[in-house]
Amino acid sequence: MTGTAGPTGRSIANDHPSLRRHWHPVALAAEIGPEPTRVVVCGEALVVARLADGVAVLPDRCPHRNAPLSAGRVVEGHLECPYHGWRFGADGGCRFIPALGEGATVPPKAHVPAPVVREAYGMVLVCLEPGPDDAPLLAVPEWGALGVVPVWLPVVEVRGGGAQLLDNFLDFTHFPFIHAGTFGAGEDALVHDYDVEHDDVSLKVRYEHVIENSEDPLVATGEHPLLQPRVMEYTFSVPFAGRLRLELPLTGVENTILFWAAPIDADHSRVFCALLRNDVASPDEPAALAARDYEFKVLTEDVWMLEQLPTTSLPLDLPAQAHTRADRITVEMRRLLAAMVDT
Ligand code: FES
Protein backbone atom coordinates (compact mmCIF):
# COMPACT_ATOMS: atom_id res chain seq x y z
CA MET A 1 0.00 0.00 0.00
CA THR A 2 1.17 3.50 -0.77
CA GLY A 3 0.20 6.74 0.89
CA THR A 4 2.57 6.76 3.81
CA ALA A 5 6.05 8.25 3.98
CA GLY A 6 8.65 5.90 2.52
CA PRO A 7 12.13 6.17 1.07
CA THR A 8 10.75 8.09 -1.90
CA GLY A 9 8.44 10.31 0.18
CA ARG A 10 4.69 10.55 0.48
CA SER A 11 2.39 9.59 -2.33
CA ILE A 12 -1.27 8.80 -2.72
CA ALA A 13 -2.76 5.78 -4.40
CA ASN A 14 -6.32 4.56 -4.59
CA ASP A 15 -5.86 2.23 -1.64
CA HIS A 16 -5.03 4.96 0.85
CA PRO A 17 -7.25 4.48 3.95
CA SER A 18 -8.19 8.18 4.11
CA LEU A 19 -10.21 7.72 0.92
CA ARG A 20 -12.74 5.64 2.83
CA ARG A 21 -13.81 8.82 4.64
CA HIS A 22 -14.72 10.63 1.40
CA TRP A 23 -17.52 10.64 -1.15
CA HIS A 24 -17.09 8.52 -4.27
CA PRO A 25 -19.57 8.00 -7.09
CA VAL A 26 -20.82 4.46 -7.54
CA ALA A 27 -23.25 4.96 -10.42
CA LEU A 28 -25.24 7.46 -12.42
CA ALA A 29 -28.57 7.76 -10.62
CA ALA A 30 -30.52 7.51 -13.87
CA GLU A 31 -28.87 4.20 -14.75
CA ILE A 32 -29.74 2.39 -11.51
CA GLY A 33 -32.61 0.03 -12.09
CA PRO A 34 -34.03 -3.02 -10.37
CA GLU A 35 -31.24 -5.22 -11.72
CA PRO A 36 -28.61 -5.57 -8.92
CA THR A 37 -25.18 -4.42 -10.08
CA ARG A 38 -21.80 -5.04 -8.50
CA VAL A 39 -19.37 -2.15 -8.17
CA VAL A 40 -16.05 -1.96 -6.36
CA VAL A 41 -15.09 1.20 -4.45
CA CYS A 42 -11.84 1.47 -2.47
CA GLY A 43 -11.40 -2.27 -2.92
CA GLU A 44 -14.79 -3.04 -1.39
CA ALA A 45 -17.43 -4.89 -3.38
CA LEU A 46 -20.86 -3.26 -3.22
CA VAL A 47 -24.23 -4.07 -4.71
CA VAL A 48 -26.34 -1.27 -6.16
CA ALA A 49 -30.05 -1.59 -6.94
CA ARG A 50 -33.18 0.55 -6.94
CA LEU A 51 -35.63 -0.80 -4.36
CA ALA A 52 -39.09 0.23 -3.20
CA ASP A 53 -37.65 2.34 -0.39
CA GLY A 54 -34.83 3.95 -2.37
CA VAL A 55 -31.47 3.21 -3.90
CA ALA A 56 -29.56 0.48 -2.07
CA VAL A 57 -25.76 0.59 -1.93
CA LEU A 58 -24.80 -2.30 0.31
CA PRO A 59 -21.83 -4.61 0.86
CA ASP A 60 -22.08 -7.32 -1.76
CA ARG A 61 -22.10 -10.03 0.87
CA CYS A 62 -25.09 -11.58 2.52
CA PRO A 63 -24.75 -11.72 6.34
CA HIS A 64 -26.12 -15.28 6.31
CA ARG A 65 -23.64 -17.34 4.25
CA ASN A 66 -21.74 -14.60 2.37
CA ALA A 67 -23.44 -15.05 -1.00
CA PRO A 68 -23.01 -12.08 -3.36
CA LEU A 69 -26.24 -10.11 -3.25
CA SER A 70 -25.45 -8.80 -6.73
CA ALA A 71 -26.22 -12.31 -7.99
CA GLY A 72 -29.72 -11.98 -6.57
CA ARG A 73 -32.76 -10.09 -7.84
CA VAL A 74 -35.29 -7.53 -6.75
CA VAL A 75 -38.55 -9.10 -5.59
CA GLU A 76 -41.50 -7.01 -4.42
CA GLY A 77 -39.21 -4.00 -4.04
CA HIS A 78 -36.66 -5.83 -1.89
CA LEU A 79 -33.22 -7.18 -2.75
CA GLU A 80 -33.39 -10.96 -2.53
CA CYS A 81 -30.28 -13.03 -1.83
CA PRO A 82 -29.86 -15.82 -4.42
CA TYR A 83 -28.85 -18.47 -1.85
CA HIS A 84 -31.69 -18.72 0.72
CA GLY A 85 -33.93 -15.87 -0.36
CA TRP A 86 -33.44 -13.44 2.51
CA ARG A 87 -34.81 -10.04 1.49
CA PHE A 88 -33.30 -6.65 2.28
CA GLY A 89 -34.41 -3.03 2.11
CA ALA A 90 -32.37 -0.04 0.90
CA ASP A 91 -31.16 0.62 4.46
CA GLY A 92 -29.74 -2.92 4.64
CA GLY A 93 -32.47 -4.07 6.99
CA CYS A 94 -33.45 -7.71 6.60
CA ARG A 95 -37.18 -7.70 5.91
CA PHE A 96 -37.91 -11.38 5.37
CA ILE A 97 -36.32 -14.78 6.00
CA PRO A 98 -38.29 -17.41 4.03
CA ALA A 99 -37.18 -20.30 6.26
CA LEU A 100 -38.73 -18.54 9.28
CA GLY A 101 -41.93 -17.42 7.53
CA GLU A 102 -43.90 -14.17 7.69
CA GLY A 103 -43.86 -12.26 10.97
CA ALA A 104 -40.82 -14.05 12.41
CA THR A 105 -38.31 -12.13 14.52
CA VAL A 106 -35.26 -11.28 12.45
CA PRO A 107 -31.95 -11.65 14.33
CA PRO A 108 -29.98 -8.38 14.58
CA LYS A 109 -27.03 -9.86 12.72
CA ALA A 110 -29.23 -10.53 9.70
CA HIS A 111 -29.12 -6.85 8.77
CA VAL A 112 -26.52 -5.63 6.29
CA PRO A 113 -24.40 -2.72 7.59
CA ALA A 114 -25.12 0.01 5.03
CA PRO A 115 -22.55 2.68 4.16
CA VAL A 116 -23.68 6.31 3.94
CA VAL A 117 -25.15 7.19 0.58
CA ARG A 118 -26.19 10.44 -1.03
CA GLU A 119 -27.31 11.60 -4.43
CA ALA A 120 -25.64 14.64 -5.99
CA TYR A 121 -25.13 15.96 -9.52
CA GLY A 122 -26.93 13.00 -11.08
CA MET A 123 -24.72 10.47 -9.31
CA VAL A 124 -25.12 8.20 -6.31
CA LEU A 125 -22.15 8.61 -4.00
CA VAL A 126 -20.97 6.50 -1.13
CA CYS A 127 -18.87 7.22 1.95
CA LEU A 128 -17.57 4.00 3.47
CA GLU A 129 -16.39 5.38 6.82
CA PRO A 130 -18.09 8.69 7.63
CA GLY A 131 -16.27 10.83 10.16
CA PRO A 132 -17.80 13.24 12.66
CA ASP A 133 -17.97 15.95 9.96
CA ASP A 134 -19.55 15.51 6.56
CA ALA A 135 -16.89 14.89 3.90
CA PRO A 136 -16.34 17.75 1.44
CA LEU A 137 -18.30 17.78 -1.80
CA LEU A 138 -17.36 19.78 -4.88
CA ALA A 139 -19.62 22.79 -5.45
CA VAL A 140 -21.22 22.89 -8.91
CA PRO A 141 -23.38 26.03 -8.82
CA GLU A 142 -24.66 25.64 -12.38
CA TRP A 143 -26.03 22.13 -11.79
CA GLY A 144 -29.82 22.28 -12.12
CA ALA A 145 -29.82 25.88 -13.39
CA LEU A 146 -32.42 26.84 -15.98
CA GLY A 147 -31.29 25.91 -19.49
CA VAL A 148 -28.31 23.83 -18.36
CA VAL A 149 -28.45 20.27 -19.70
CA PRO A 150 -26.16 17.51 -18.32
CA VAL A 151 -24.71 15.30 -21.05
CA TRP A 152 -22.93 12.28 -19.60
CA LEU A 153 -20.01 10.53 -21.20
CA PRO A 154 -19.95 6.74 -20.87
CA VAL A 155 -18.48 5.83 -17.48
CA VAL A 156 -15.08 4.29 -18.17
CA GLU A 157 -12.62 2.25 -16.16
CA VAL A 158 -8.96 3.19 -16.52
CA ARG A 159 -5.67 1.99 -15.16
CA GLY A 160 -4.59 4.92 -13.05
CA GLY A 161 -5.10 6.50 -9.65
CA GLY A 162 -7.80 9.05 -8.94
CA ALA A 163 -5.11 11.57 -7.97
CA GLN A 164 -3.42 11.08 -11.33
CA LEU A 165 -6.70 11.60 -13.15
CA LEU A 166 -7.33 14.89 -11.35
CA ASP A 167 -3.69 15.89 -11.86
CA ASN A 168 -4.39 15.51 -15.55
CA PHE A 169 -7.82 17.16 -15.47
CA LEU A 170 -6.48 20.31 -13.78
CA ASP A 171 -3.36 20.53 -15.92
CA PHE A 172 -3.83 22.97 -18.79
CA THR A 173 -0.22 22.86 -19.98
CA HIS A 174 -0.66 19.58 -21.86
CA PHE A 175 -3.35 20.75 -24.31
CA PRO A 176 -1.19 21.43 -27.40
CA PHE A 177 0.56 18.09 -27.01
CA ILE A 178 -1.81 15.40 -25.77
CA HIS A 179 -4.79 17.04 -27.48
CA ALA A 180 -3.12 17.92 -30.77
CA GLY A 181 -5.65 15.60 -32.42
CA THR A 182 -8.68 17.45 -31.02
CA PHE A 183 -8.91 20.94 -29.51
CA GLY A 184 -5.23 21.32 -28.66
CA ALA A 185 -4.07 22.26 -32.14
CA GLY A 186 -5.30 25.84 -31.70
CA GLU A 187 -3.98 26.25 -28.15
CA ASP A 188 -1.01 28.38 -27.18
CA ALA A 189 1.66 26.36 -25.37
CA LEU A 190 2.74 29.41 -23.41
CA VAL A 191 1.01 29.71 -20.03
CA HIS A 192 0.99 33.12 -18.41
CA ASP A 193 1.05 33.71 -14.66
CA TYR A 194 -2.09 32.94 -12.71
CA ASP A 195 -3.26 32.84 -9.12
CA VAL A 196 -4.60 29.88 -7.16
CA GLU A 197 -7.22 30.47 -4.48
CA HIS A 198 -7.74 27.70 -2.00
CA ASP A 199 -9.12 26.67 1.36
CA ASP A 200 -8.38 23.46 3.28
CA VAL A 201 -10.08 21.10 0.85
CA SER A 202 -10.59 22.89 -2.46
CA LEU A 203 -8.98 25.24 -4.94
CA LYS A 204 -10.01 27.61 -7.72
CA VAL A 205 -8.13 29.05 -10.68
CA ARG A 206 -9.48 31.57 -13.14
CA TYR A 207 -7.43 31.81 -16.32
CA GLU A 208 -8.16 34.15 -19.20
CA HIS A 209 -6.48 33.60 -22.54
CA VAL A 210 -7.02 33.74 -26.30
CA ILE A 211 -7.83 30.70 -28.43
CA GLU A 212 -8.60 29.89 -32.04
CA ASN A 213 -12.35 29.28 -31.94
CA SER A 214 -12.89 27.24 -35.08
CA GLU A 215 -16.20 25.93 -33.63
CA ASP A 216 -17.82 29.38 -33.94
CA PRO A 217 -19.86 29.43 -37.19
CA LEU A 218 -19.60 33.24 -37.34
CA VAL A 219 -15.86 32.96 -37.89
CA ALA A 220 -16.44 31.63 -41.42
CA THR A 221 -18.74 34.55 -42.27
CA GLY A 222 -16.21 37.07 -40.99
CA GLU A 223 -18.54 38.35 -38.24
CA HIS A 224 -16.28 37.02 -35.48
CA PRO A 225 -12.48 36.85 -35.42
CA LEU A 226 -10.86 33.44 -35.24
CA LEU A 227 -8.86 34.50 -32.19
CA GLN A 228 -11.26 34.92 -29.31
CA PRO A 229 -10.97 35.42 -25.55
CA ARG A 230 -11.78 32.44 -23.34
CA VAL A 231 -12.11 32.21 -19.58
CA MET A 232 -11.35 28.90 -17.90
CA GLU A 233 -12.36 28.48 -14.29
CA TYR A 234 -11.10 25.35 -12.62
CA THR A 235 -12.28 24.12 -9.25
CA PHE A 236 -11.15 21.04 -7.39
CA SER A 237 -12.23 19.36 -4.19
CA VAL A 238 -10.50 16.55 -2.36
CA PRO A 239 -10.30 13.78 -2.99
CA PHE A 240 -10.93 13.43 -6.72
CA ALA A 241 -13.51 15.89 -8.02
CA GLY A 242 -13.00 18.64 -10.57
CA ARG A 243 -14.98 21.18 -12.51
CA LEU A 244 -13.93 23.26 -15.50
CA ARG A 245 -16.11 26.21 -16.47
CA LEU A 246 -15.47 27.48 -20.00
CA GLU A 247 -16.79 30.87 -21.05
CA LEU A 248 -16.48 32.33 -24.52
CA PRO A 249 -17.78 35.89 -24.06
CA LEU A 250 -17.96 36.61 -27.79
CA THR A 251 -20.29 33.71 -28.56
CA GLY A 252 -22.12 33.52 -25.23
CA VAL A 253 -21.21 29.84 -24.91
CA GLU A 254 -20.83 28.79 -21.27
CA ASN A 255 -20.08 25.16 -20.59
CA THR A 256 -18.92 23.15 -17.65
CA ILE A 257 -17.08 19.87 -17.57
CA LEU A 258 -17.69 17.90 -14.40
CA PHE A 259 -15.05 15.27 -13.74
CA TRP A 260 -15.05 12.73 -10.93
CA ALA A 261 -12.69 9.80 -10.39
CA ALA A 262 -13.84 6.91 -8.22
CA PRO A 263 -11.17 4.57 -6.81
CA ILE A 264 -11.85 0.94 -7.67
CA ASP A 265 -8.68 -0.64 -6.32
CA ALA A 266 -5.02 0.32 -5.98
CA ASP A 267 -4.48 0.62 -9.71
CA HIS A 268 -7.85 1.37 -11.29
CA SER A 269 -10.44 4.13 -11.29
CA ARG A 270 -13.76 4.86 -12.87
CA VAL A 271 -14.28 8.22 -14.53
CA PHE A 272 -17.63 9.99 -14.26
CA CYS A 273 -17.67 12.95 -16.62
CA ALA A 274 -20.56 15.19 -17.63
CA LEU A 275 -20.84 18.19 -19.90
CA LEU A 276 -23.20 20.85 -18.61
CA ARG A 277 -24.32 22.66 -21.76
CA ASN A 278 -26.39 25.80 -22.20
CA ASP A 279 -26.57 25.39 -25.98
CA VAL A 280 -28.60 22.17 -26.24
CA ALA A 281 -32.16 21.42 -25.20
CA SER A 282 -31.78 17.69 -24.54
CA PRO A 283 -28.94 15.21 -23.96
CA ASP A 284 -30.20 13.13 -26.90
CA GLU A 285 -30.20 15.77 -29.62
CA PRO A 286 -27.50 15.52 -32.32
CA ALA A 287 -25.50 18.53 -31.07
CA ALA A 288 -25.35 17.06 -27.55
CA LEU A 289 -24.33 13.63 -28.83
CA ALA A 290 -21.64 15.20 -31.00
CA ALA A 291 -20.31 17.16 -28.00
CA ARG A 292 -20.32 13.98 -25.92
CA ASP A 293 -18.43 12.00 -28.58
CA TYR A 294 -15.90 14.80 -29.03
CA GLU A 295 -15.26 15.04 -25.28
CA PHE A 296 -14.94 11.28 -25.09
CA LYS A 297 -12.23 11.47 -27.74
CA VAL A 298 -10.48 14.12 -25.63
CA LEU A 299 -10.74 11.87 -22.58
CA THR A 300 -9.31 8.98 -24.60
CA GLU A 301 -6.28 11.12 -25.42
CA ASP A 302 -5.71 11.75 -21.70
CA VAL A 303 -6.18 8.09 -20.80
CA TRP A 304 -3.67 7.11 -23.50
CA MET A 305 -1.04 9.13 -21.60
CA LEU A 306 -2.11 8.19 -18.07
CA GLU A 307 -2.02 4.47 -18.77
CA GLN A 308 1.62 4.80 -19.81
CA LEU A 309 2.76 6.35 -16.54
CA PRO A 310 5.02 3.99 -14.61
CA THR A 311 3.00 3.97 -11.38
CA THR A 312 -0.63 4.52 -10.43
CA SER A 313 0.21 6.62 -7.38
CA LEU A 314 0.89 10.35 -7.28
CA PRO A 315 3.88 11.77 -5.40
CA LEU A 316 2.79 14.38 -2.86
CA ASP A 317 6.17 15.64 -1.68
CA LEU A 318 7.06 18.43 -4.08
CA PRO A 319 10.79 17.57 -4.44
CA ALA A 320 9.80 14.19 -5.89
CA GLN A 321 8.96 15.77 -9.26
CA ALA A 322 9.91 18.84 -11.31
CA HIS A 323 7.38 21.66 -11.19
CA THR A 324 7.24 25.07 -12.89
CA ARG A 325 5.15 28.15 -12.22
CA ALA A 326 2.78 26.89 -14.93
CA ASP A 327 2.02 23.92 -12.66
CA ARG A 328 0.81 25.97 -9.72
CA ILE A 329 -2.67 24.48 -9.91
CA THR A 330 -1.50 20.87 -9.70
CA VAL A 331 1.09 21.77 -7.06
CA GLU A 332 -1.71 23.18 -4.91
CA MET A 333 -3.72 20.03 -5.54
CA ARG A 334 -0.79 18.01 -4.17
CA ARG A 335 -0.75 20.19 -1.03
CA LEU A 336 -4.45 19.64 -0.46
CA LEU A 337 -4.13 15.90 -0.96
CA ALA A 338 -1.08 15.79 1.33
CA ALA A 339 -3.10 17.53 4.06
CA MET A 340 -5.91 15.02 3.47
CA VAL A 341 -3.70 11.95 3.86
CA ASP A 342 -2.00 13.46 6.92
CA THR A 343 -5.25 13.88 8.84
S1 FES B 1 -26.49 -16.61 1.99
FE1 FES B 1 -27.93 -15.07 1.65
S2 FES B 1 -29.77 -15.90 2.35
FE2 FES B 1 -28.29 -17.37 2.83
Ligand SMILES: [Fe+2]
Ligand atom coordinates in the same frame (compact mmCIF):
# COMPACT_ATOMS: atom_id res chain seq x y z
FE1 LIG C 1 -6.39 16.53 -21.17
